[in-house]
Amino acid sequence: MAGDGLFTARTSELNWKLAHKILMPAFGPQAIRDMFPAMMDILSQLILRWERFAGEEIDVCDNLTRLTLDTIALCSFNYRFNSFYQKTMHRFVDAMVNVLVESGRRTGRFSLQNTLMVSTARRYNDDIAYMHNLCDEIVKERRKHPNDINDLLNRMINGKDSETGYQLSDENIRYQMVTFLVAGHETTSGLLSFTMYYLLKNPHALQKAQAEVDQYNEITVDTLSKLKYIDAVLKETLRLQPTAPIFVLESIEDDINLPGGYEVHKSDIIIVLLSQLHRDPKVWDRPEEFLPERMLNGGFENLPSNSWKPFGNGQRGCIGRPFAWQESLLAIALILKHFNIDFVDSSYDLRIKQTLTIKPEGFKIRVQPRRRAEFSLHTNMKQSEKISEKQTKQQTDRNHLRPMSILFGSNSGSCESFAETLASEAPLYGYNATVATLDSAVRSLSNDRPIIIITASYEGKPCENAKQFVAYLESKPKLEINYAVFGAGHHDWVNTYQKIPIYIDQMIENAGGTRIIERGIGDSAGDFYGAFEVWKENLFRILRKDTNDQNVISEEKLSIEIVNTKRNLGQITDFGIILQNKILIEANDIGPTVRHVEIKLPKGQTYRTGDYLAILPTNPIEIVYRVLKRFNLSADTHIKILSSTDTFFPTNYPVSAFDILSGYVELAQPISKKQIETLAKLCKNEKEQMNLRNLGGDVYENEILTKRISILDILELYPSCELLFSQYLRMLPSLRIRQYSISSSPLWNSEVVTLTFDILNTPALSGIGQYYGVASNYLSNLKEGNQISCTVRASNVTFHPPEDTKIPIVMIAAGTGIAPFRGFIQERAAQLVCGREIGPTILYYGCRLEEDFLYANEFDRWSKLGAVQIKTVFSRQGINGKKYVQDLIWEDRDEMAKLYCNGARFYTCGSAQKLGASVKTCFIKIIAEIKQCNEEEAVKILEEISVNRFSVDVFA
Template sequence: MATVDIPEPPAYPIIGHAALIDPSYPLGSIQGFADKYGEIFRMRFPGSNNVVVTTQALVNEVCDEKRFKKVVAGPLNHIRRGVHDGLFTAHDGEEPWGIAHRVLMPAFGPLKIRNMFDEMHDLASQLTLKWARVGPDTHVEVSDDFTRLTLDTIALCSMGFRFNSFYSEDMHPFVQAMADFLTECGEIDRRPLPGMFYRAKDQKLMQDIEIMRSTAEEIVMARKNGTKSESHNDLLTAMLDGVDAKTGKKMTDQSIMDNLITFLIAGHETTSGMLSYSFYQMLTHPETFTKAQQEVDAVCGKGPITVDHLNKLPYINGVLRETLRLTSTIGIFAVTPIEDTVVGNKYFVKKDQPMLTLVSKLHQDASVYGDDAMEFHPERMMDENFNRLNKEFPNCWKPFGNGKRSCIGRPFAWQEALLIMAMLLQNFNFVMKPGYTLSHKQTLTVKPNGFTMRPILRDGLTPTTLERRLAGSLPETNDPKAEANLTAEDTSKGVPLTVLYGSNSGTCKSLAQQVVVDGAAHGFRTVKMDCLDSVKGSLPTDHPVVIVTASFEGEPPDNAGHFVSWIQSLKDEEQALKGVSYAVFGCGHSDWVSTYQRIPKLVNSRLAALGAKQLTPLGATDVSTGATFTDFEGWEDGLLWPALKKQFGGSDASTEENRTGGVKVVVSNPRNETLRQDVQPAVVVETKTLTKYADEKLAKKHVEIKLPTGMKYRAGDYLAVLPVNPKETVQRAMRVLGLSWDAHLEITSDVPVALPVNTRVSASDVLSLYVELSQPATKRNLREIIEFAPDEKTIVSLGHLANDGYATEITAKKASVLDILEQFPCLNIPVGDFLSMLPPLRDDLYREELDEWQRLGAVDVRRAYSRQTDAAESKGCKYVQDRAWHDREELMALWKQGAKVYVCGSKAVGESVKGVMIRMRKEMVPEGEQDEEKLQEWFNSLRNVRYVVDVFD
């Protein structure tokens, strides 16, 4: 048979192709050669000569165990120094491998894996609770946390040992030694110089091996010396007690230690990478995230996930398989011919020639997976199609190796991954860091590098209620009033209505709450009030939907991102939302000119384009004017309710219900009960004034806060201050309402309200903590107050305030409902009416430290003093932007080196620094690129990538 030479890239003498390999991501370099040289090519490194195959046709040939056998090459050959003839580093035919394999196969059987579920659930719950407690504003390092989880899981399930990785900042010495060991083993073959130049690294490698083996030995000896009463049904017990049916031999202590370390290495690296890539793929393809989450909701509900749920998740199985197809965590496995042979009918390969199957390219073979092989489609890997592909194209999917030497722990890893995916999707929505571009980190396996996401609890969960859910002590159907009635589904009479919001700061949620309350007065009962993400994938068609949402620098709120991605992913021609009836109200800040009302406009237009019926024109308010609630009430009264009644009916409620929104209050005066808040108190341990001004409001203060035990703070985290109305304002309200200092209120309501209901609460606490006493009165408030006017004179005066005098007497003076009641002492308004008029209360220089950090070289502080520009440190600069321009040469040099800019301050600061950035750019580019439009385009391309702003006004 005529043969042809196997192609290879040009090589260097002695070192071969080593210099052509990217040391940070070798697999990427080999994939690049595959793109150029095709189905087969040769690669040479010092001490090794390899043939690489990349297509399903050739891989199918080399997976024939009658012609080829596994060869331990590359990093695996060096890992043998630590684990010898363990399950995945043994040479073909080594007896200890055969004994261990036959002893352990039953331990990885379906029933044994099923019995490990409780331990897996324990560890998965630890990760889930950690992510819940770090909060929705924290970007979690996905690969790092999944690595901790999978390592702890294999350690607990295989040998009853707890590394407790989530309970310590410092990893167990074994873990660090293992990580360093794997990294070095991956780099040895790429060393360009003789071994004598790497003695220090080799010595460190041996130290790491000693740490790993001594830890394994301690675990084995502890189990051997344990009391007989201790019962363990894990892999370590199987290895200690199991007898090989073929030879009659037991595993030696050395072999047990080899395989314990093998389990920890192989059992965590691959699974953590698979999970990390799965979430990356789902978040970059939001429609797949929605489908996966919907499957979990349908199968698992809101109760604890059980082992029986896991075999009912075909779509998530497809997600995991498709993830491993596109981003296999094991990029290569090696075989060698048993005899001289020819592959592909034309390539001669000698006996014992190492052959590398490039799994990543095999999985992208268009002859198997079609023209869209590079795209992420979990449906292609669901059971029926997955089985068809593997039947028509044998060995087309090989993420777990081949034949008898394939991964023995695959059932373990799969059950673990299904559980973790289901638990996280059940309880969280996730937001990927804006601007992230996928890159890879390679050791023994491959993982995404620098991939972070923010975990946002779903369904109104808190870390406390989540803990109860995971433990099975939280009822699947929660009492809606337990969450201050904010996510209740009302079952009272009336036309059904769904109210949805997208909100970060709480304003849109407050407006949505107002729709619920006002709806009852117009004959509508709210069957669902929740965030937009809660309905991604499905909107009701049998009743109207009201949406209130905002934009944040042109991006959707945290709890609306998945919904927005979903409606953007749908095709107009499919008319997927035909039958939906909706109205949208948007909140925005006009200072953000280019992105003002972007998300409300997008939601409004996309719903219409997808076939939904728009009931009202898009409502909008500019929060910078301070008239948000007045604008909203005008839209409600003038457009929303008339349109809903015309289309769906409804009826006007009684005058009293219309005033109070269904709120009824019983006043009592017990003294012993106190209001509890679901927060953790922190202690202010020191305050000191840094700058003194005649106007105390301008003073800058240093405040030190002691956090509660167990709570941590990292640079960039937010510190939220629980708002409290001033004591003087609360006392004014108590006087106006005729409440004694120890009065208590018992509030009931037929509709969801942002007040503590069905419990007796101190009146001062309600007025201090739950309502905005200083919110300017709206025109509707004034119309409601008029109903309590005792005489014509008062009616006329209040009518003037609600109409011609509103701008000058209310808006300009920011007059609140409380101010008006004080202005007209003849008004006698019940407590319930007063509370129903008020919106919920919303969450509103370190010289020595900076000098010390500068002394240590951690920072370089450049100061600008607005009121002391002659100070030497200020160099004549009054504001931040002045100092940036003064130091522009240094800043431009840093920028050319890849520096990033982070701006924290008022919007004025952000805009001023932006101006300096554009001026600096103008100095850096040729005249042809200096027009304003091009400069603005350049700046916009940097937003949230190299230029990030956090403004607080």
């Protein structure tokens, strides 16, 4: 394909020396500077395309490949591929990929196999011929119509060696053109793609880069040298992901002794793996972290020689490095200047695709033009984390309504659901609302509308789709906006409860914002939905004062037609497959059934040890039939929902009542105080009406929340309540995605995950039937071969085994809290088997009885292997006063102190109220002993090490 081009020819070959000498000046400082207008030409096409497709999914690698291919072709050969004006990629790219892939496969086959694969060989040769013919046509056209452009093609055609007078042959020109077109766009598109990934994964870096660009009204060729931080971002990206990941050296000396006892002889071939070179802990502090700052203030210049080599080595180093660097600086600067960017899937973790170079696989983003305040993004209903922004669409003309922006930060979907509810009711109060993630609104907050923020905390940190927004607030912008904040959380997380909502509220006020209403507080352990309802009503009451009564939609309607047509639901594509579903422990008098499920992930998904699997369940069939019975409907009844406002229900086409109830709404959510009042008004029996109103009073927490009384429970207990089915549906929140800790390691199987969980199926505290856990019962009923709607979600960045296997780890769990640690230990065992050195690995595990020890045989095998030291305690068999894991930890406090001083990482998984709180108290006491300090100082130290050494994954 590339013959004896610069990349593939040997250094000793005449054509390599000739081409290198003739073409080097084409990449000199002035020549590269002169290419700026052409680079800007192609980049403007990308910017225009992204503006037109704002809000839609953008395949990053596809778009940036179009950019870099068109740029190298225009700058080097004055040829336009016009990739941004075609639906599919130019055939040159397809031919190139096919040839590279087939070339790699050929090396792994026997020669006879290659000979017999006739059709494959024909396609291979046809693709090479196509690339060669294209290059020949470009040269032919240039010779036919010569010009005085000082580009690469003219240098190849007209250039001569000043000493010998030799010129490049037409054949070699063809090979050089293929080399530059392939290598010149592949590596740069990979660099730009990885850069965007790391910026999105590191919001503070993204904010710094965007702030740097914002210092300049326009980006010129002279601006580029001033973009020091973006320059550092690119260098750090190439450190972590060198797009040409290896180079090969041949020894020219004999009998060299390398460290570690390796002997190198003359002509030995040495392959340099850049991913390892660039992670040498002796050179790079915290080598796995993305830290552009390490490249600033002389950090890059002071690196040891040969420690950063993404452009190759010596005279065989990349001749086009200055070209790629100018193009990359310009591309990142213009993209950040014009757009706010966000993941389509906030749980996306880097996956690598390799041909000649490496690139991210499956990396998709959404963009919003920064100069506009309005957004228009498509909502994908199948996975809530994929929603970047959604503009409410009403059947009624809303041009007369005032604008409102509703921004949410959400991991589990509750805050997003609240945001959609608020948006759907906004027209009733004179507002046309758009819904978006907090991250999508960075630097785009408008003062011409109320800004409503609904968000939660995630272990005291922002949600995945709110990290950039919080980082933006920390840059202390001036925000003269009218805003309101509603925070969600769980009061068991005492130290982090409402932390991010409080922080956002205070930061916006400090930045000049005007609070519309006091921050709302939603406690998921309390009247969660009721608290939101009250806050929502108060918010709209205040906002309605600023609107005319004419500027409202007078009535919110949700009507239902009973029809007999079959349902026509859209297909969801992201499905995993159940491979195994077995019982680990049968339910008994003291505990529930525990199950183990193996799931093959949806195509293209991978995971890290410690991650979550998010699933979209369906409601237990028993509850669905109770609802159908209450409203005198059959499972086969089909309904068509007609709504005057936006709704999460499927509208305007027939769906079975069974499907609506099983797959769209939460049926067991405790009834709110406001809903109790609504039902009381609908009661025909005065006694029932009075009793209901009492339940909404002082006894609400004990009688409703504690017993988890649902709307359905109330309807069955108070039969005189005449509630229509349409009214019932409007009262229900949308069905939430559930998350489970993955209990396996990708070193066991990168395409399969296991889950370990209790089955919640107990007599209801309400006294009416059974209480079923929605997700656990859904999972327990799945059979081998069944599909499951699921996706991998990243856990807290610190809740993973350390990259350095020699770092000691201490894991603390109770019951099914052992799930992630099964993955941790499975990983360390695999590393040990492969010859890696692992540090001390200790598991403290508590359960009721010895026979309740989950995966006991596996852990015993790993213990004998030397992968883990296990310390157990059984609460129903307490010995010497030790009943819980914190008792064991305190007994081992001297060992804990030693591990702490040796840099150990500590992990806890289990109940927040019981295990989480008790373990934390125990470690505060241990730290106080180690540091000889009081409890208050010990608490501060624990908070400091929680950043990267003390990680928790606790549940209510």
